[in-house]
Amino acid sequence: MAVLAVQQIRRMRGGAQGQLMLGADGHVYVVKFQNNPQHTRVLANEYLASRLAAAVGLAAPEAELIEVSSWLVENTPELEIDLGRTRVRCQAGLQFGSRFVGGLMPGQVVDYLPEEQLAEVRNVGEFAGILALDKWTGNANGRQAVFTRKQRERRYRAVFIDYGYCFHAGEWKFEDVPLRGVYYRNDVYREITGWESFEPWLTRLETLAAETVWAAASEIPPEWYGGDLSEMERLVEKLLARRSLIRELIEGFGRSDRKPFPKWGGMGKSGEQGWKGTRWGTSMAERVM
Secondary structure (H helix, E strand, C coil), X not given: CCXXXXXXXXECCCXXXXXXXXXCCCCEEEEECCCCCCCCHHHHHHHHHHHHHHHCCCCCCCEEEEEECHHXXXXXXXXXXXXXXXXXXXXXXXXXXXXXXXXXXXXXXXXXXXHHHHHCCCCCCHHHHHHXXXXXXXCCCCCEXXXXXXXXXXXXXXXXECCCCCCCHHHCCCCCCCCCCCCXXXXXXXXXXXXXXXXXXXXXXXXXXXXHHXXXXXXXXXXXXXXXXXXXXXXXXXXXXXXXXXXXXXXXXXXXXXXXXXXXXXXXXXXXXXXXXXXXXXXXHHCCC
């Protein structure tokens, strides 16, 4: 069931021009509207990828359907979309909502940490897991995260946000480029020593039941993807077929000029050797995408 939005709080940063809104359930959500400047499908992408991240135990905000009434739009001047030369009202109806990290009493939430604190993030190892998910879903954007801690806590915890450019935003295709879908700082990958560093998330993704993916897709309102069910079915089928490519896509990032995995066991200086435990025998070009 959708959560009814009852109040607009403020506009959020970002290309989708999301709004921070209070739901009737008492929670605060970052709401992205169907007529956002990026594409209507980014709502479907957000919902599906968020659900998949949660299904394998990654730290992602709860994803919800948010009902925004015509009355609220008409009576809230701030609910508008800036299209450059013109502004239009936000569209009423079902929107995507991501539970706001920190809620009404956020404590301390930041989107940047200095190197020393980043190394001490409680779940820094999950950056390996979210890398696997971003590679699987073909995230065409950089990985975004925020860091949160409660008032009396010293160490932060990473929460992974913004999945709108998974499946290449509105295009619903997969263009596998080594430096897409990765976090902009190598520090979070420094302690990766081999495939074991990607567990348990990598195996969970590779063995995720097809029914779980289909169930998440079935919850997405058809108006978020133009009502073409066959398009959604093709997306899910391609996604399921890509599970066998995740390790190869991670390897591609590891071999890149970024050299993100300096502690990978046996890796040569050039990054061309030492990938132990790989399980593939054919190249991506030889596989059916």
